[in-house]
Amino acid sequence: MGIRVALLNFGFDDYTIELANSLVNYVDLILIQQEKSSSACEGVLDERIPVLRFKKPSTRNPKNILSMWEMMRLIREVKPDVLHVQEAYDIWYLLTILLNKTPPLVTTIHDVFSHPGDGETVFASEYTRPISFHRSQQLIVHTQLHKQNLNQQFNIPDQQINVLAHGELGSLYQRRSHKRNLSREPYTLLFFGRIWPYKGLKYLLQAMPLVAERFPEVKLIIAGRGENIDQYFPHGYDEQRYEVMNNYISYEDVVSLFERSTVTVLPYIEASQSGVAALSYGMGTPVIASEVGGLKEIVRHQQDGLLVPPGNVQALADAIIDLLSDRQLQQKMQLAALSRSKNDLNWSNIAAQTVEVYQKLVRNPINI
Structure with missing residues (x-):
């Protein structure tokens, strides 16, 4: 060759x-x-x-x-x-x-x-x-x-x-998994990956009550390892509102998490690139991310995701509400994510x- x-x-x-x-x-x-x-x-x-x-x-x-x-x-x-x-x-x-x-x-x-x-x-x-x-x-x-x-x-x-x-990494995880075609849960958000301060999880948690005022059914899945997750929930958490997987996540569970979720949220305060975004797009799941570092090059605003200022809780909540409110926008972004997986990704x-x-x-x- x-x-x-x-x-x-x-x-x-x-x-x-x-x-x-x-x-x-x-x-x-x-x-x-x-x-x-x-x-x-x-x-x-x-x-x-x-x-x-x-x-x-x-x-x-x-x-x-x-x-x-x-x-x-x-x-x-x-x-x-x-x-x-x-x-x-x-x-x-x-x-x-x-x-x-x-x-x-x-x-x-x-x-x-x-x-x-x-x-x-x-x-x-x-x-x-x-x-x-x-x-x-x-x-x-x-x-x-x-x-x-x-x-x-x-x-x-x-x-x-x-x-x-x-x-994109979605097709790799789909090949590894025996689970297929779970239905998307219309008010489920996903925070996936290593949990360290630069990932900005605290801003997403602060935004959740604002989102819940509009959508009481909203649920956040937090899946990943890193910091002690208890510091984010010093008084415990509502298991109807939060699903926490602070341990090893199997390939099958990775696939089901992205298939279930309406959107992956990346509220980072610093970023270079994102393997999580690459995985999310491969699963046809749109991304809401901070407009910071390399993320603002990866996520195409209003096409396959939404960008918000880093650390801005109100802007993050508004973007989540906008996406959860508009099923047509969700479908458009899902198709755009899959399209990118067949082209530049x-x-x-x-x-x-x-x-x-x-x-x-x-x-x-x-x-x-």
Whole structure:
């Protein structure tokens, strides 16, 4: 097929699986990943894709030296024309690529900066992540904001930065799930994903009483892990108004949550891009989001979602009320979300654009 590509995955399993499934139609592809990613691939990774695995201990474990030696051995064994890495801010990986020669390197950057208050931020990544930016000959990002930050904050030239959309994830979860076609609940909202301060859950909770004045039937599903959820409900909560899933959520439950909900709400106060929006659109569920960071590029106001000022409780409540009040608008946005999943968020289109990045690098290698 021409270009031989090693796709190296350090943890963005869903994104990697869907990208790989389409890339295999364009290039000679080999997937290299941590052993712990194996379960995510079961039944959904294209059988044509060879998979090589290595053990990756926790960051503080000195056995990482052996792990990185094995990773580099696998890369050398594959002899790829291009090594494409899904963002890795692990200090061991970064030191490895700093001190070793690698094949021409493409890195997909999902987040240029750490999110404020994110308790899962990789240790010291604020200081080490620029290694990844400067060691890569080509970078792929998901929004123009990412490109601007890399250009202005890290002096990465425009010609090394490629803006490609984050593909939809709904079809992946539907393939994993045996549940199908649940009816949408007309007054159900969904807050999904990791729960950290920058996600703005407190503003959505403050908006709920305002929405309930207009729609007493309104219900909010909060599904995800992160902070202690009890701090948001110091006096408990009304189980008729709130459904809380503060634990691991199975693939089947993920599908049913999005199928049940009228809208996914992302009241973030900071954002770069959003895998939750990509999942929501793939399920045909519109999004109400804060007009902040990369979200204002992803959500198309009045087309497949609504944008509101971050931290503005009244504006958030008004947007929810507007959408719940208008069934025609809901249907229009549902169709628009599904349409985007077949166009700019379609993985085949994204894979074709990714191959153009590979071809650019192979034709015009950049010495770093």
